[in-house]
Each structure stands twice: as structure tokens, then as C-alpha cells.
Amino acid sequence: MLNTRADGEARRPAPAGGERSLLSNIKLFEGLSAGQLTALEVASRYRRFSAHETIIERDSVSTDVFFLVRGSARVVNYSLSGKEITFDDLHEGQFFGELSALDGRPRSATVIATEDSLIVSLKARVFLDLVLETPPLAQRLLLRLAGMVRAADDRIMDLSTLAAINRVQAELLRQARAEGGDRNAAVIEPIPTHSDFASRVSTTRETVARVLNDLARQGIVERKRDALMIHDMQKLKQMVEDVRG
Amino acid sequence: MLNTRADGEARRPAPAGGERSLLSNIKLFEGLSAGQLTALEVASRYRRFSAHETIIERDSVSTDVFFLVRGSARVVNYSLSGKEITFDDLHEGQFFGELSALDGRPRSATVIATEDSLIVSLKARVFLDLVLETPPLAQRLLLRLAGMVRAADDRIMDLSTLAAINRVQAELLRQARAEGGDRNAAVIEPIPTHSDFASRVSTTRETVARVLNDLARQGIVERKRDALMIHDMQKLKQMVEDVRG
Structure with missing residues (x-):
């Protein structure tokens, strides 16, 4: 079924009629038609990660957006002395990697699978084009980022006071x-x-x-x-x- | 010239032909046509604030977005003991208040004018409709929020380590x-x-x-x-x- 590539990634053929898209449980994509999801899947790659495996390395230069089809992941950073700071725990249906997709800068944090996970990735350009031409998606992404800013500001207040x-x-x-x-x-x-x-x-x-x-x-x-x-x-x-x- | 209201706010009549829009120095709106800026101005209110005057109070319930046409402002929060935590310093051409406009939740922080300032405000609905139907604006707003998340995450790391x-x-x-x-x-x-x-x-x-x-x-x-x-x-x-x- 899968055209497995040398680097362990795979492109998935478009699902046959009636097959449920891997992306159908991604909350960001709610409301997209089956045809739109299929088109996205054709443009996507997917890959399995074992628990504790690193999905994104902080400061690395890449801009794909990742969708947690199955499993869970943790967003963390490490201090010079090895102290671990957790930023977020992500669950099935969520996404990550959007900051570098938006601004092209290196990854702001490390993301590690906390369970065996199935991750679908999209190129930044494909992701951004879709978001910008689909107002409900743009609104959801804006809301997600607004929520991240609020949570981070609360944490700054708590750490400061x-x-x-x-x-x-x-x-x-x-x-x-x-x-x-x-x-x-x-x-x-x-x-x-x-x-x-x-x-x-x-x-x-x-x-x-x-x-x-x-x-x-x-x-x-x-x-x-x-x-x-x-x-x-x-x-x-x-x-x-x-x-x- | 101005229809001053009892609460000190004013609606500005649409600028006459050739007059430069108050919103023309707002970076978020770069690329909008003169006609679009005029339409926005007709929907906006504007108000002057003296240095040290509060523009937004934390936890207050309002969803307008504010544009710093002239002056500067500081985004702050206070601990129970009165300790002041600064989140951002804003300058001419920038905007604030977008979090509540996006998610409808109470204000996440207090914003205080740091100089005598001229502030134009837009209703959340007007702002969101414009952003969602104008991809370059949506992209700029997404970038701004991504930048806020990165800055906040860096600060969390610094405070933690x-x-x-x-x-x-x-x-x-x-x-x-x-x-x-x-x-x-x-x-x-x-x-x-x-x-x-x-x-x-x-x-x-x-x-x-x-x-x-x-x-x-x-x-x-x-x-x-x-x-x-x-x-x-x-x-x-x-x-x-x-x-x-």
C-alpha cells in the first residue's frame, strides 16, 4: 500500500472511495470536504514515531507542520544544565510546528513523542495556502495562537510573582x-x-x-x-x- | 469637524478627497486601498489618551482592537502585591487588543499610554471580517501572534533557568x-x-x-x-x- 522511502517516510496514496482520511480527526481541518482532505493527504507525508523519539529538534531549520493523527507528544526545552521545561502536552487531533511554518525561523522548541504516534506532515507552503484561502481555518489558527499567548503570559506572571x-x-x-x-x-x-x-x-x-x-x-x-x-x-x-x- | 460624544469618544467623518487616513501609518493595514482605509475609518472611533492614562484594564470585558496612530503604550500586569510585569512596549503604527477580539475572553493585560497618544479603535467584528477576507492581513496577524508566542516562550525559559x-x-x-x-x-x-x-x-x-x-x-x-x-x-x-x- 505504501511507497516507503529510504528515509523511513512514506507518501500515502489518496484514500479510495469511502476510506476515511487520516486527517479527518484533525480539529483544525473540521468542515473541509472529503475532496479537500484527500487533496491534502496526497500532498502530505506520514511517519510513525516510538514513545520518547524526537519529532522536532529545537533550533533545527525546517518548516513543515505536523498533525498528531494518533498518539501524543510533548513540547519541551532544555537549559544548558539539562533542566527540562515543558511548554505543552499535545494529543490526538492537534497540530504543531506552525511557528516556523509561519515565520520561517528555526524551531522554537523540541517536540518528543510521549506514546507511539502517527504523524502526518505538510509543507509550510501547502499549509499556509490552505489556511489563507479558507477563513474558518485561518480563524481557528488565530485562536490557537491567541490561546498560546494567553497561556504563556499567565505562566510569565506566575514565574515572576x-x-x-x-x-x-x-x-x-x-x-x-x-x-x-x-x-x-x-x-x-x-x-x-x-x-x-x-x-x-x-x-x-x-x-x-x-x-x-x-x-x-x-x-x-x-x-x-x-x-x-x-x-x-x-x-x-x-x-x-x-x-x- | 468632530461629532464628540458624551463619553469623550468621537467618530471621525470620512476624510475628504486627498486627506491622508489616520490609519495609513498602521503597518497591519499596509497594502489596503485608500477606499478600504476610508471605509475602516468610518467604522472606527478615535480617542486621545494622556501619558500614564489607562487604555485597557486587565480582566475588563471588551473586544475592540486598538491602533496606535500616534504615541506609545505599555502592556503590563500587576501582582497582588503591586509588582509590575511589563509584557511589551508598543509604538506608533502598532496595534493591541487582538486577543480578546479573537477569542471574546476578558482582557489579558492592562495597557497604559506612555506618551500622549492618539488611538483609533475598531469593533472586533469589523476587524475580524476584514482580516479573514484579506489574506495578507491574516498572514500579518498570524506572524504577529507567532512572534508573541516566541518572545513569551523565550521569557519563560529565561525565568525558569x-x-x-x-x-x-x-x-x-x-x-x-x-x-x-x-x-x-x-x-x-x-x-x-x-x-x-x-x-x-x-x-x-x-x-x-x-x-x-x-x-x-x-x-x-x-x-x-x-x-x-x-x-x-x-x-x-x-x-x-x-x-x-
Whole structure:
């Protein structure tokens, strides 16, 4: 079926009538016709990555846009001393690599597969032409970038004004909200490792462990085998608001 | 000439033939025809702000986009304790307020006029319709947002991995580059105040003073009445690279 190339990449033949496009679960492309998706697929490459394999290397010069058809990935950077700073966790249906596609500059971050993943890529020119001639796509891409700016600005505020223990509490609240909505209890599962958690708020594993232990002692969180239970969202929210305003 | 309204805002009549549009120096709108600019002006409001006056209040609910026709403005946030964090300095020809126009969420930051300024505003709907039906504008807005994401991510890295004194050195290098290009000497003028400088890298005035004094003692910078001279960009660059990689 596949014309496998020497470098391990493959071009996929256009799907036969009735076959579902690989790109049909990409949220950015919602609303495109089957014909448009097929045309995109013909222009795309796809490649499998194993968990922990690097998809994009920071500072490398390339401008393709990548679509996470299956699997998950993490956007990270490393300090000179090897400290890992996590920028985002990406899931099935999302995309990445759009910054270099837009501005032609080297990659701003490293992207690593966190599970075995299937990634479809498009050349920057193909991606940009499509986006600019399809207003709903342009609007979605603008919204995505606006969301990235807001999230980054919030993080800058937290890094600039909060102590590490408060940043851990704030991140816990953020993850609980992403999972659970607005009730007073929430479940975060699977449990993020202490080092994943630390990498998201730029602190150490030891600080994360200390904060979680403190919160457990107060009955606000409870660690189960596979999940972190939040028993008192209200109290956690109050702790964060007391320092963040 | 102006139909001044009770709230101090004004609608401007369409410019007569030959009159230059207020919006003609807005870089985002480069390439629009005189007729398109006139149509935009008819849909716009404009208002003067004095230096230090607030243009947008963080968390307020409004979605207009603002264009800096004359003057300058600063994008800031304040911590609960009153610490000021500067996100951006905006100059004539730039715009702001696009995040809320795109996503309808409350304002992410406060914007304050730093000089007497003339600001033209457009309703979100008018702005978005124009952007989405004019690919070169959509592309410029995408580029602007991509630049904001890159700058914010760099700042997150610096805040996460550099000591305050190194962040001051890095900001000095950034400002010198913005002024001067790649030669070994550069001039930053006017001199930013220590508190402006501190607010851009989330540290204290005292730390900024200490770093500048240290650099002056080493002959790397020199403070003149109205300007900060950088005598050895290469050395400064090396100091930053030694810690940032």
C-alpha cells in the first residue's frame, strides 16, 4: 500500500472511495470536504514515531507542520544544565510546528513523542495556502495562537510573582479544572509524575512532592494507585487566589 | 469637524478627497486601498489618551482592537502585591487588543499610554471580517501572534533557568540588538529607568543597578546623560551564552 522511502517516510496514496482520511480527526481541518482532505493527504507525508523519539529538534531549520493523527507528544526545552521545561502536552487531533511554518525561523522548541504516534506532515507552503484561502481555518489558527499567548503570559506572571509552592498549587488547580469541570471534587488521571509536574512549573521534583504531601495532610488531595483525587477544589482555588489575586 | 460624544469618544467623518487616513501609518493595514482605509475609518472611533492614562484594564470585558496612530503604550500586569510585569512596549503604527477580539475572553493585560497618544479603535467584528477576507492581513496577524508566542516562550525559559542578574544581561543584549544591529558597539536611548528594566525581566531595581554597575566597572557599558553605551557587545553576548547555551 505504501511507497516507503529510504528515509523511513512514506507518501500515502489518496484514500479510495469511502476510506476515511487520516486527517479527518484533525480539529483544525473540521468542515473541509472529503475532496479537500484527500487533496491534502496526497500532498502530505506520514511517519510513525516510538514513545520518547524526537519529532522536532529545537533550533533545527525546517518548516513543515505536523498533525498528531494518533498518539501524543510533548513540547519541551532544555537549559544548558539539562533542566527540562515543558511548554505543552499535545494529543490526538492537534497540530504543531506552525511557528516556523509561519515565520520561517528555526524551531522554537523540541517536540518528543510521549506514546507511539502517527504523524502526518505538510509543507509550510501547502499549509499556509490552505489556511489563507479558507477563513474558518485561518480563524481557528488565530485562536490557537491567541490561546498560546494567553497561556504563556499567565505562566510569565506566575514565574515572576509566585513562589514555587504556589505555582505547584496553581498547576494542580489548572489540571483538575481541565479534567473535572467546576464541582468541588476532581480526578486527575493518570497521575503525572513529579518530574513532569515540576517541568511544567519550572521547579524541582522535591518541591512538587512536598506540596502534594502538604495538601494530602490537609485532606485536599489524595493519592490513589492510578489517580490523584482532589477532594476540595474550593480550598485549593482559595489558596491560589490568596497569592495570585 | 468632530461629532464628540458624551463619553469623550468621537467618530471621525470620512476624510475628504486627498486627506491622508489616520490609519495609513498602521503597518497591519499596509497594502489596503485608500477606499478600504476610508471605509475602516468610518467604522472606527478615535480617542486621545494622556501619558500614564489607562487604555485597557486587565480582566475588563471588551473586544475592540486598538491602533496606535500616534504615541506609545505599555502592556503590563500587576501582582497582588503591586509588582509590575511589563509584557511589551508598543509604538506608533502598532496595534493591541487582538486577543480578546479573537477569542471574546476578558482582557489579558492592562495597557497604559506612555506618551500622549492618539488611538483609533475598531469593533472586533469589523476587524475580524476584514482580516479573514484579506489574506495578507491574516498572514500579518498570524506572524504577529507567532512572534508573541516566541518572545513569551523565550521569557519563560529565561525565568525558569536563569538567575536575575543573567536575565538583566540578556535583556540588555536584546535591547542593544534592537537598536544597533550586529556591530560590537551599540547605543540604547533614551536610557530605560531601572524600574522599567526590572519590570521587563521580573526582578528588582536594585538588581538592575548592581548589574549595570558591574558591567560599567568592566568597561562593557557606559552610562551617558541620555544614553546607555554598549562598548563590547561580543563580551555581553558571551556572558549570556555562557549561561543560556
